Amino acid sequence: xxxxxxxxxxxxxxxxxxxxxxxxxxxxxxxxxxxxxxxxxxxxxxxxxxxxxxxxxxxxxxxxxxxxxxxxxxxxxxxxxxxxxxxxxxxxxxxxxxxxxxxxxxxxxxxxxxxxxxxxxxxxxxxxxxxxxxxxxxxxxxxxxxxxxxxxxxxxxxxxxxxxxxxxxxxxxxxxxxxxxxxxxxxxxxxxxxxxxxxxxxxxxxxxxxxxxxxxxxxxxxxxxxxxxxxxxxxxxxxxxxxxxxxxxxxxxxxxxxxxxxxxxxxxxxxxxxxxxxxxxxxxxxxxxxxxxxxxxxxxxxxxxxxxxxxxxxxxxxxxxxxxxxxxxxxxxxxxxxxxxxxxxxxxxxxxxxxxxxxxxxxxxxx
Amino acid sequence: xxxxxxxxxxxxxxxxxxxxxxxxxxxxxxxxxxxxxxxxxxxxxxxxxxxxxxxxxxxxxxxxxxxxxxxxxxxxxxxxxxxxxxxxxxxxxxxxxxxxxxxxxxxxxxxxxxxxxxxxxxxxxxxxxxxxxxxxxxxxxxxxxxxxxxxxxxxxxxxxxxxxxxxxxxxxxxxxxxxxxxxxxxxxxxxxxxxxxxxxxxxxxxxxxxxxxxxxxxxxxxxxxxxxxxxxxxxxxxxxxxxxxxxxxxxxxxxxxxxxxxxxxxxxxxxxxxxxxxxxxxxxxxxxxxxxxxxxxxxxxxxxxxxxxxxxxxxxxxxxxxxxxxxxxxxxxxxxxxxxxxxxxxxxxxxxxxxxxxxxxxxxxxx
Numbered sequence: 001x002x003x004x005x006x007x008x009x010x011x012x013x014x015x016x017x018x019x020x021x022x023x024x025x026x027x028x029x030x031x032x033x034x035x036x037x038x039x040x041x042x043x044x045x046x047x048x049x050x051x052x053x054x055x056x057x058x059x060x061x062x063x064x065x066x067x068x069x070x071x072x073x074x075x076x077x078x079x080x081x082x083x084x085x086x087x088x089x090x091x092x093x094x095x096x097x098x099x100x101x102x103x104x105x106x107x108x109x110x111x112x113x114x115x116x117x118x119x120x121x122x123x124x125x126x127x128x129x130x131x132x133x134x135x136x137x138x139x140x141x142x143x144x145x146x147x148x149x150x151x152x153x154x155x156x157x158x159x160x161x162x163x164x165x166x167x168x169x170x171x172x173x174x175x176x177x178x179x180x181x182x183x184x185x186x187x188x189x190x191x192x193x194x195x196x197x198x199x200x201x202x203x204x205x206x207x208x209x210x211x212x213x214x215x216x217x218x219x220x221x222x223x224x225x226x227x228x229x230x231x232x233x234x235x236x237x238x239x240x241x242x243x244x245x246x247x248x249x250x251x252x253x254x255x256x257x258x259x260x261x262x263x264x265x266x267x268x269x270x271x272x273x274x275x276x277x278x279x280x281x282x283x284x285x286x287x288x289x290x291x292x293x294x295x296x297x298x299x300x301x302x303x304x305x306x307x308x309x310x311x312x313x314x315x316x317x318x319x320x321x322x323x324x325x326x327x328x329x330x331x332x333x334x335x336x337x338x339x340x341x342x343x344x345x346x347x348x349x350x351x352x353x354x355x356x357x358x359x360x361x362x363x364x365x366x367x
Numbered sequence: 368x369x370x371x372x373x374x375x376x377x378x379x380x381x382x383x384x385x386x387x388x389x390x391x392x393x394x395x396x397x398x399x400x401x402x403x404x405x406x407x408x409x410x411x412x413x414x415x416x417x418x419x420x421x422x423x424x425x426x427x428x429x430x431x432x433x434x435x436x437x438x439x440x441x442x443x444x445x446x447x448x449x450x451x452x453x454x455x456x457x458x459x460x461x462x463x464x465x466x467x468x469x470x471x472x473x474x475x476x477x478x479x480x481x482x483x484x485x486x487x488x489x490x491x492x493x494x495x496x497x498x499x500x501x502x503x504x505x506x507x508x509x510x511x512x513x514x515x516x517x518x519x520x521x522x523x524x525x526x527x528x529x530x531x532x533x534x535x536x537x538x539x540x541x542x543x544x545x546x547x548x549x550x551x552x553x554x555x556x557x558x559x560x561x562x563x564x565x566x567x568x569x570x571x572x573x574x575x576x577x578x579x580x581x582x583x584x585x586x587x588x589x590x591x592x593x594x595x596x597x598x599x600x601x602x603x604x605x606x607x608x609x610x611x612x613x614x615x616x617x618x619x620x621x622x623x624x625x626x627x628x629x630x631x632x633x634x635x636x637x638x639x640x641x642x643x644x645x646x647x648x649x650x651x652x653x654x655x656x657x658x659x660x661x662x663x664x665x666x667x668x669x670x671x672x673x674x675x676x677x678x679x680x681x682x683x684x685x686x687x688x689x690x691x692x693x694x695x696x697x698x699x700x701x702x703x704x705x706x707x708x709x710x711x712x713x714x715x716x717x718x719x720x721x722x723x724x725x726x727x728x729x730x731x732x733x734x
Contacts, residue, residue: 006404012411015613023406027397030390037373038695039390041572041618044379046701077444077574078595081609085593117593200610205408207444207574207612226452226484228445242448243567245574246382247614251408328405334413 005326008351012329013157013304014180015200017346021262022204022254029250040250045243053253054239060256061210064266065189072218074231075239075249076209079198080107080179083209084114087151087175087194090221090231092119096148100124100172102141104163105132105156106335111177115151124150132159135299138166138174148220149173149193155181157201158333160306160340161299166191173217181303182210183259184345185270193217201303202345204251208244259345269345276343276352277302283356287363294336308338315339318362325358372693375718379696380524380671381547382567384713388629389571389621396617407617412610420613420620421606427623428577431633432556439585441598442606442616443576446565447474447546450576451481454518454542454561457588457598459486463515467491467539469508471530472499472523473702478544482518491517499526502666505533505541515587516540516560522548524568525700527662527673527707533558540584548670549577550626551712552637560584568670569712571618575611626712636712643710643719644669650723654730661703675705682706685729692725 010017018026029040036049043050058073067073076082092099098120101112104127115121124143125136143150150172155162157180165187166174173193182197189195194213200206211231218232227233233241239249263269281300284291284307294306309315315338322330332338341355377384385393396407403416410417425440434440443449459466465487468479471494482488491510492503510517517539522529524547532554533541540560549564556562561580567573578598585599594600600608606616630636648667651658651674661673676682682705689697699705708722 006399007406007409010405010409012409012414014610015411016409018406018408023397023408026408027394030394030397032373036695037693038377039374039385041385041390041393042374042377042379042383042696044382044696045573047379077446078449079444079609081595082445085595089593114593114595117591198610200613205614206412206610207615224484226456226481228448228452228481242446243381243565243573245612245615246567247572248574248612326404328403329409329411 006328008348009325009327009354010329011327011341011343011347011355013333013340013342015206016329016342016344018204019255019258019262019346022251022258025254026251040247043246045240045246050246051240053250054244057249057253057256060253060260061212064183064256064259065187065212067189067212070215071189072213072215072235074211074213074234075244075252076211076234077207077245079209080177080196081110083177083196083211084111085118086229086231088115088118088121089225089229091173091217092121092148093220093222095220097144097146098122099148100143100150102136102138102150102152103128104135104153105159105161106333107156107158107177108153111151111153122147132156132161133294134296135161135163138163138170139168143170143172145171147172149175151175151177153177155301155303157304158306158336160293160295160301160304162301162303163299173214183256183266183269184273184303186266199248199252202255204255205248208248208252210252263345272349273302273343273345276347276349277305279349279356280305280341280343280352283359287359290363290366294338303343305341305343306332306336306338307340308332312337318359321362322355322358325354327355327358373695375715376692376694376721377696378694378708378710378714378722380700380707380709381711382573383696383709383711385571385618386622386625386629386713389618389625392621393618407614410613412607412613417613418607420617424616424620424623427620427627428579431550431623431626432554432579434556434579437582438556439580439582439602441578441580441601442611443578443601444574444612446576447544447563448477450544450563450578451478452485453596453598455482455485455488456592456596458540458584459488459515460587460589462587464511464513465489466515467510467517469503469505469517469519470495471502471520472526472528473700474523474525474544475520478518478520489514499523499528500661501663502528502530505530505537506535510537510539512538514539516542518542518544520544522668522670524671525673525703527660527668527671528666529668529670530666540581548668550623550633550636551640551670553633566615566619569622571622572615575615575619577619630712639716640669640710640712643714643716644672646716646723647672647708647710647719650726654726657730657733661705670710672708672710673699673703673705674707675699679704685726688729689722689725692721694722694725
């Protein structure tokens with residue numbers, strides 16, 4: 001049996017696995033782009049080549065999400081951490097009541113804390129006391145109908161919690177940080193006021209963040225913000241106001257091309273992702289005497305599976321076993337410890353199967 | 368004669384040329400890093416490998432600039448355009464008089480305009496009326512000694528103007544956007560309160576910005592800024608507060624390694640850069656009947672040479688000639704038009720010689 005390449009056994013929570021076909025194209029593009037003969041790293045952001053890449057990236061995002069003209073798409077820098085500040089700077093104006101935040105894990109807690117540094121905000125739901133193991137139903141939250149917006153994180157990467165998709169538009173604009181489940185399944189984009197997602201999960205290389213914004217929200221932005229922090233700026237300039245992260249946007253374009261052409265779209269990738277997660281959770285459930293899954297069952301994430309053997313030495317022993325077989329990225333986040341397997345789009349069912357077999361053998365040896 | 372590769376004939380103002388040796392390493396790292404067996408694009412920013420890269424990048428910057436512990440070094444996102452906003456947000460506090468700005472070209476004008484959106488600022492010098500063809504002497508400017516800082520752009524990429532290095536520390540903290548001449552020559556870093564530079568000129572791939580900050584300035588930052596906009600945050604977290612642009616920082620590390628080991632340091636690269644610029648300006652001066660150099664002689668940039676044959680059709684004809692010989696990136700910026708040759712560290716003397724020969728032949732054919 002050929003040794004699987006380490007890239008295909010990368011379970012990192014991000015930056016994480018990329019499709020082998022994309023890596024091969026990127027590798028060639030570092031030497032010379034087929035279209036220009038120049039390295040992708042040497043291409044001007046004002047070149048016709050890059051303008052076509054920007055255009056293609058936006059078209060793919062629009063096509064995959066089925067976006068109408070009601071939505072603007074732009075590519076930003078700074079990651080979700082910058083958006084945590086700029087979302088309230090752009091939308092939390094005196095014309096509306098304070099924005100509301102769902103605090104359902106480490107990342108949504110950070111988003112909420114940053115909003116609090118920008119101005120007044122209200123916590124619509126807080127799962128911290130219960131240890132971030134469950135989620136609310138968005139539609140049942142008691143949100144002020146005059147609130148500027150309701151913010152949540154659709155998939156909590158660290159705790160392995162994932163919201164069900166909202167069944168309808170919220171009574172106030174719904175803003176979702178989808179960094180760790182963006183483009184992992186179809187969504188009804190028109191239920192959202194804004195969606196943002198940074199790239200190092202399902203979209204490629206760290207350094208670019210996709211923002212999808214209902215144009216109605218853009219009309220609420222106050223004048224006088226620094227241009228670079230005003231969401232209208234990159235939209236007006238086709239994401240080319242200042243030098244964009246050319247390489248990260250190029251990789252994102254290849255990833256979305258792969259999703260459309262090689263995988264066949266979001267319904268197909270959803271089916272694959274559901275199969276991967278179902279297999280891993282089934283194995284862990286079989287081992288429930290020895291293993292604890294952090295998330296309660298209804299809110300288990302299909303992207304990040306956080307679990308532990310209940311003992312730091314056992315977790316370490318499993319990590320060593322997995323690493324000896326070429327797997328990487330299985331350590332839990334430093335805030336929760338334990339283990340975590342991330343099953344992003346580029347992680348293959350075959351890789352998940354190898355992880356599952358390793359888990360089973362590990363458990364049997366210690367039974 | 369072997370055909371020179373297109374990457375070596377890239378005169379783009381940025382993103383621009385990278386050293387061939389670095390491109391070869393990056394290409395291999397896309398497939399698998401020698402240290403980990405995993406693609407550089409799949410490496411977690413919390414991995415030991417990346418922590419060592421961050422550490423090495425900082426050490427190289429410190430070594431090349433001869434920085435003492437008085438200075439903090441951090442790696443940011445958002446480019447100079449984000450710094451145009453965050454510099455006044457961090458330092459223009461009521462304890463000081465309004466910050467002062469030198470407006471010497473397109474980019475410093477943008478920096479000044481953004482400062483004006485953050486709060487009061489004063490223009491210490493404005494070269495716009497004179498067409499941005501000359502520069503002031505920093506030490507001779509009439510700056511309020513109580514000003515929060517004096518901001519300037521050390522090399523105006525578009526107009527091809529470059530300041531002489533300041534001869535002594537200014538009476539107020541001097542803040543320099545060195546994006547287009549950072550690490551192109553030795554500097555006395557202790558003359559500066561803060562230096563920042565984005566990566567797509569002499570530092571590699573777009574998407575990361577280096578900031579060098581006198582720690583005394585950090586004590587002036589007001590509380591309450593969003594963490595991601597507060598310069599202390601990334602410094603306190605070793606540039607790993609949120610997911611950094613891993614790939615761009617990796618390339619920066621290779622570039623600084625190349626500068627130190629292959630080139631031999633900043634004095635060596637300065638000598639090479641002086642030689643390249645001297646040769647090109649000499650050729651253009653010989654052609655002074657046909658060619659106009661935008662910058663007046665004392666302020667000619669060694670990084671960006673902006674010139675024109677005085678006629679859009681002639682400029683286009685030269686571009687066509689150069690492109691037919693494998694050269695690229697010679698179009699002037701859309702705001703100034705004409706032609707521009709950027710001579711960053713990675714542009715070889717051999718490439719400049721090919722450009723010069725092409726210029727001479729082009730002029731002879733039309734004489």
